[in-house]
Amino acid sequence: MLPPYPPGIADPKNDDAGPLVVVVSQCIEGHTLVDAHSHGRGQLLGVWRGLITLGTTAGKWLVPNVHAVWIPPGQLHWANTHGQVDGWSVYVRASACEGLPQQPATLRLSALLRETLRRLESLHEAPADPMRGLLEQVVVQEVRSLPAQALNLPMPTSTSLVKIAQGLLKEPALEHSLEDWAALANVSPRTLSRRFPVETGYSLGAWRQRARLLRSLELLAEGHSVTATALELGYSSISAFIALFKRSFGVTPTQYLRGDSASA
Structure with missing residues (x-):
């Protein structure tokens, strides 16, 4: 951390009497x-x-x-x-x-x-x-x-759907069917298809894709290669991952690693 804080500020995170x-x-x-x-x-x-x-x-x-x-x-x-x-x-x-x-x-x-x-x-x-x-x-x-x-990933609000979201965040490459996820949440597939968009704003498939893309940013920042990132997230085609990444963020993963995202 770069010291010092402005004089008289004991706690810059909470002191409301200090500078604006x-x-x-x-x-x-x-x-x-x-x-x-x-x-x-x-x-x-x-x-x-x-x-x-x-x-x-x-x-x-x-x-x-x-x-x-x-x-x-x-x-x-x-x-x-x-x-x-x-x-x-x-x-x-x-x-x-x-x-x-x-x-x-x-x-x-x-x-x-x-x-x-x-x-x-x-x-x-x-x-x-x-x-x-x-x-x-x-x-x-x-x-x-x-x-x-839109660089956020909204979480479901109900306990049953949170189980699905947590499972996908833990293992983004999971390829469960709608029926498998519905069984995990103890709801019917029809109920899952209806409730997930209501609680998150995204269908389950779109939410999963979004979770994988946001996780890809984390992996790339940690030094993983584009290929390793795509494979870890369950993409069978590296080119498909690159194309989806570019549609979502305006640059390819390689350009993102170079810092070209600043011009996107």
């Missing part, structure tokens, strides 16, 4: 699990390099380097890092979070926000700099204007 915005950076090596916790301030979580997975009881969000996840004040969440991660967080005073998303959301970063964050980081040693207040206002207004991106 506090920027904190951290470098993490290897796979790390951050246990469930919450903050008194709102948090915008992003990475300069690497990948973070954020989880709540409602679902899972991915944070590649062209996006960030907004976490409202008081939201219980946990996180996993994949590979080497140079991460950053912006903690926004709770009283300034009106108009910001009330649920976690993946936001696509703007060049303006990136450069504003870097400038604010450089002012840790100069808390009285007259530019600070202006930059803090830019951060809050820019977060309000950022477009949301």
Whole structure:
């Protein structure tokens, strides 16, 4: 973590009496699990390099380097890092979070926000700099204007369907039939087909495909090859995996590994 915090800020995650915005950076090596916790301030979580997975009881969000996840004040969440991660967080005073998303959301970063964050980081040693207040206002207004991106995986709400989702998250390559999954959830195939979209917004097949694609980002960030990633996730055709990845993320897996996703 990059010290120091602005003078007078004992806890940048919860101190609502301090500056409007506090920027904190951290470098993490290897796979790390951050246990469930919450903050008194709102948090915008992003990475300069690497990948973070954020989880709540409602679902899972991915944070590649062209996006960030907004976490409202008081939201219980946990996180996993994949590979080497140079991460950053912006903690926004709770009283300034009106108009910001009330649920976690993946936001696509703007060049303006990136450069504003870097400038604010450089002012840790100069808390009285007259530019600070202006930059803090830019951060809050820019977060309000950022477009949301669909890099989340909503979880079902009923206990029976959660069993299916957890099974697919644990083993994305599973090829069970609709009847097999229905038996696991102790419901009829017709009920499963009807309830899964109601609870998640996706059919079971589309949810499974989405789970595999999001997992592919994690595996690639951890250093797995494109071929190894496709095979681990159960794709019989490497080219089919590459084509689906490009349709979903705008770049091929190889381009993503090179960091070309920033221009997608």
